[in-house]
Amino acid sequence: MKLQPIAATLILILATITVNAQNKLKGTVYEGSGNTRLPEVFVHDLTNKQMTLTDKNGNFEITAASGHLVVFSAPTYTADTVYITDLSPKKIRLTPQGIRLNTVNISGTRKAFDPEAEYPEVYEKSKVYPLSPSSWFSREGRNARRLKKYFKREVQEREIDRAFNPKFVSSVVPLKGEDLENFMTLYRPKYDDIKNNDQQSLTIYINDSYKKYQTLPPEKRRPQRLNE
Structure with a gap:
């Protein structure tokens, strides 16, 4: 029995959604070892160039896969680079840092961010x-x-x-x-x-x-x- 065109289309859509869902990396970003969640953390998959931000509750979702490198960064926190071994939900912890007076570039020659x-x-x-x-x-x-x-x-x-x-x-x-x-x-x-x-x-x-x-x-x- 041949599938009706609409049924075939629905199956294709569901299959696409399933594949995409399997390629999503999800998780939450916290401050240090505590339970404070961090919003507006920049999440960047260096392998596939995908980017997103954590939401107001510190949660993120990004297209990724095993073997990818994903960077989590936010102002006044030390960035963390994670090597993805599986797509299970991740808990990312960023360490607070000060202004780092000894390492701040004060010469004015740092390349402008474009x-x-x-x-x-x-x-x-x-x-x-x-x-x-x-x-x-x-x-x-x-x-x-x-x-x-x-x-x-x-x-x-x-x-x-x-x-x-x-x-x-x-x-x-x-x-x-x-x-x-x-x-x-x-x-x-x-x-x-x-x-x-x-x-x-x-x-x-x-x-x-x-x-x-x-x-x-x-x-x-x-x-x-x-x-x-």
């Missing part, structure tokens, strides 16, 4: 076409638009790093080591505060912030982590 050049496929998939409903509602399109926003924030954060760097800050205020790190974390400026590259205004901001810092009791001069 996500549109590095990840052109994300920007192509993020496009929305009026006559294409799938471009609005597809999971791939929504994920690409989230990544595009993430890349924009990353570009801005790197601009802040270049302006608000340890060498410049320590030339304005008498802080060193952990005290300088804590101060820079507590009073990190917003992108709008530094985008015009006005060093005089930034100097005034640092001085005003230092006055506020001095009024804090010792226990308040240390930034609080998510799990605290």
Whole structure:
């Protein structure tokens, strides 16, 4: 007996869904050894070039396979590279790190981050076409638009790093080591505060912030982590 065209199509769709489901790597990203889940962690399969972000509950889902290398990274955390041996659900733990004053590039010569050049496929998939409903509602399109926003924030954060760097800050205020790190974390400026590259205004901001810092009791001069 021959299958009706509709039945054959349904079987093909179900088979495709099953294959795709088998190629999905899922899991959750946590901070350190605790139970705090981390949202907006960048998940990048270096083998097949797939990318995604963890959701507000720290969960992720990405197309992957055994033998792939997947990198998990987020600002102020040490990145973790995982070699995939199977597609069972993963628990990923990222270790918090400070500003790392000794390793921050303060010369201003670090290559600028150009996500549109590095990840052109994300920007192509993020496009929305009026006559294409799938471009609005597809999971791939929504994920690409989230990544595009993430890349924009990353570009801005790197601009802040270049302006608000340890060498410049320590030339304005008498802080060193952990005290300088804590101060820079507590009073990190917003992108709008530094985008015009006005060093005089930034100097005034640092001085005003230092006055506020001095009024804090010792226990308040240390930034609080998510799990605290």
